[in-house]
Amino acid sequence: MHAVTLHGRKPAHRNRLLLAATAFAVALTGAVAAAPTASAAPAPGASASPTSVNRFGVSTVTLTLDGESSTQSTPTDLVLVLDESGSIDSGEFSQLRNFADDVVEAVADDGLFANGGRAAVVGFSTGAHTVIGLSADETAVRNAITSNPQATGTTCISCGLNQANTVLGPNDPARNQVVIVITDGNANGGDPTAATAASLQGKATVFAVGVGDSVSQSTLETIASGPGSDNTFSVGGFGGLAALLETLVAAVSVPGATNPSIAVTLAAGWNLVPGSITANLAGSSIGAVTVDGFTWSRANLADEDLVITYQIKHEGAPCGPLPVNSSVVYDDDENAVVNFPPVSVNVNCLPPVAVAGPDKTVAEGSAVTLDGSGSHDPDGIVTSYAWSGADAGIGTLSNPSSAVATYNGLDDGADAVALTVTDDNGLTDDDSTTVTVQNVAPVLTLTTCPIQPNAVNTDVSFAGTFTDVGTLDTHSLSVNWGDGSTTPVPAVSSPVGATHQYTAAGIYDIAVTVTDDDGGSDTESCGFVVVYDPDGGFVTGGGWIDSPAGAYPADPTATGRANFGFVSKYKKGASVPTGSTEFQFKAGSLNFHSNDYQWLVVAGSKAIYKGTGTINGAGGYSFMLTATDASPDRFRIRIWQTADSTVVYDNQVGAADAADPTTALSGGAIVIHKG
Template sequence: MPFRRLLATIAALAAAVAGALVWAPTASAAPLPGASASPTTVPRYGVSTVTLTLDGESSTQSTPTDLVLVLDESGSINDTEFGQLTDFADSVVAAVADDGLFANGGRVGVVGFSQTAQDVSPLSADEGAVRSAIVNNTQMRSSTCISCGLDRAGVQLGPDDPLRNQVVIVITDGNANPGDPTASAAAALQGKATVFAVGVGDGVSQATLETVASGPGSDNTFTVGSFDDLADLLEKLVEAVSVPGATHPSIAVTLASPWKLVPGSVDANLAGSSIGGVTPDGFTWSRADLGDEQLVITYQVKHAGAPCGPLGVNSSVAYHDDENAAVVFPPVVVTVTCVPPVADAGPDKSVAEGSSVALDGSGSHDTDGVVTSYAWGGADAGVGTLANADGPVATYNGLDDGADTVSLTVTDDNGLVDDDSTTVTVQNVAPSLTLTSCPVDPTAVSTDVSFTGTFTDPGALDTHEMTVDWGDGTTTTPVTSPVGATHQYAAAGIYDIAVTVTDDDGGSDTKTCGFVVVYDPEGGFVTGGGWIMSPAGAYPADPSATGRANFGFVSKYKNGATEPSGSTEFQFKAGAMNFHSGDHQWLVVAGDKAIFKGTGTVNGSDGYSFMLTATDASPDRFRMKIWKTADSTLVYDNQMGAGDTDAPTTALSGGSIVIHKN
């Protein structure tokens, strides 16, 4: 067997020579484990230092040991040196026997090698027979076939035996013959035995020794200046191959979730310790042996975030050695304290009904972790609704005016929660009215006049009423959607129909049809002629132009006609403008006021419209408005900026206006 099974038999040799170790023929206690942590309470994501201790023993059990001495008998060794080598081999066997190797089932064999190898003594439990064979051995005195000696030792040991320790000590004073398969022979032997190599003098290289031995360096290779010095090497050699309480001990640490290993934090106090297999979840400590000494391993663990409370640090701490000692480390528990998150629903908000506003909960936080979920709720279905209710920023949609309290619950990555709330005030928005059709053509008195319209209101829960002011002193109310109504006017005039939609929260919108012409074919006609002083700005083509403007007109309904007939002339010399009417489209005579509209030409060019307003009063007054029909570009207006149905303000400078009654 390799060195991992080497027992106290060789240790006894050290006791015999140097008194350094004590033979332990029977099993002793397994290494004693301990475990602790400091501190034992940490905050979330905190760090604690774990300490594992292991008190070793001189030996854990006695196992039969087979020792083979492989001795160089080549011709480079003279008689005196060979005698010194023989004496050294004999002293090793004597020391091992005195300390009970043979009494505990052990055996010793001796191999000599030169050009070939021979069994000086096969493996034997008879001390006397082995020593006699060594003393009576005859040197072969030829070349150096190291592989022959290694192969022969392997044959002596036989198959790898898991119930026995198998050790080989090779002593040589020179390198192998050229072409000698030393490396392959050594590898085969090392597969089942722990091999130590001793070089004598300066004829053997360190490379050869390290090829033969189970490992490089002073643990497995030794050198002396001469064969006479071998006796001085005995203590050192036996100490190197002596068996401690545990051979090849290892401790595999696996951390429990949610703990992670702090990088670079693993440390062991004993020289020769090896730390391997390091991952965030653990590591493995190992060493060649553990004797009567205390091992202290420390490492730091960091809490990974969740859960909290008393938590076991180690999932497992698995001990193993070649003696199969039973070692169970006590559990390590560290308590983790966690802080709940802080919910922040943000400031109170206002929003118009039918609109949305962001509710920002991103100010929520967790001092020792992160917020993992958001839950908005509590919206009153009669006031508003929520969208994106599972995100840090929710959307509140206002439905109807009112105040609404909205709650926010946040949860952190450890499952702890907190709540907050904010108030959303939904403000009313008035409806928006559109009149889709209004009277366009002039309408005779006592004839139906109608309009239609629609409205929208972002307040999805609002109810509405409509009222209509027909402009003649008549009001229709209330009227519900859809928007629209019919009315008959009793008197001629130009009326403005005002429609108002009002919601149940008092918001309203008003739109007007405007300029609804109601005429009375039997209501009279108008004539006029004369001149006015045209004011500055009346003629946009030349705003500074002022002076006399002449006019003449007649407009009347013939019997049964729905459109008036007549003629209108208007001349403004300062602007070099001459207007002549074509069609008269409608005429309204109401009291002392007449207004009519039609088309015509300017300086002989078609494409113009006009509206003439006149009053038969004291003084008579006159207004003329002319524009391009296609795009409403204003050509002339002596009452610039006034409404189309406003009474004229420009008094005649000469002439007269007469409204004729039927």
């Protein structure tokens, strides 16, 4: 049951009667024995400590409920049933009226009327009458009590009980119905007290007060809702009623709840810590425990302070200020309304740490891995990776959603690539790395070079191709023909080629250079391009040289005299020179004789010609002879196997084919004849 909370009672009543009341107080149904003290009633409370935790952290939630204030919600209807029989003299009846007035004042002070309650007074003797029906007006009720005359007569207790039943009206589950019966004697013989009492007890809680020695305990227990001292009280005389005020009012009006329960359901983001639920009141029961909540219950709750604590652990997501409880539902048999305030705990989640790895260098046309696997989350896991920022003019990304991505270099430059990682709570972090793409020079291949001798003032051509792994590069071409002239081509693509005419006989080196727009280049040379002038003169020579060590690979130590004689000239209108060449190196038993000539170049004081011949009568050899008509005359001959270019003799080993000879004649002369 709920009854009205009594606050603000006059100190003269409370202090004077408190000790006496304690002696009589017992645990009543839905109430505690001690009388309430006047104080401000706290509301239901909910709090958490700490109010800020890290991810997966634990906080302790505390729910508080003051049984006196928080469960008070049902208004009370109180009916005082007063004995007016003739066995009570006028003085005693005056004391009875004063006591009834004090009861009404006390319940008013404790909020009966303020909480929607009402009071009524019934008098009985031979019959019963309504002194005042249920009224929410304290003054009217008290005035009716003090002005009510005594009826006198016999003691018809059933009459008074029936009248109270009538005054209360039909059973109203939305209201507490309480009756206090005060009498000094037993009922008239044959009075149907038990039947009428049972009818009244079906909808109201009935207390019985016996005054003097004429009332039997059995009569009081018949009237009251319960036996013994739970609902019955006795005093020696009407003057002693005052000592019962606190006890009686406390028994009637201390708030209480029958079968109260509190069902806690946690909000998303929290789990209940197993074994963490505590309740301070004896008799508390904890049930329906799951990871999502529990239910507290008890047989009753009266003027007590309930404290429930339980621990919650963050599930891992989400973060920020999170409500702790999805719902906290209070319930009791009296339909009290208790609303616990919301409580929240702020969850501090740490973002992941993105690690894009060290800066990388890669060549154009090549790939390099970008390793973000060092990324981590201090309080969770990394759930996704996102590489971005590749400049389309420098490179591209492959597998950008993986921890390890691939960067493909396209063109030289420095590219800042970003890595964004996201954790299992949706938080992100960024890091970046710089990829430097280095230029790779183009690769040139000369596919066609002048092989046969070319007459002066005729076209000399070459052709070639080039490749470049830098697919975004552009290219230019430059040709150095070797005669002091160059041909620049500002924009080319593969294949390439050019044509040139030489105006003077000579052996030229055509140098072809392809350059990309980043400054990378490749140069290839045709080398030894023979340009002759059929009308440019001829050369003759004879004599000997001192052959140096190493000139004869078959015996590198062989040295000594080597004799030579030669003539090489173009006949009129011929494109191939004629003549004869002899070379003998006795230390190597080498005797070379020419068979034919391929070309002759006479340029100034230098002549060079090429042909084939035999050694010691065996064919399969080629030679090149270079001579200068100077002071001193100089001579070089290089002989090799035609099939595999194996050198048989060269008195100027390692020098370029077109190099000027360095071996001076030891005897004889070389003469260049002008055309």
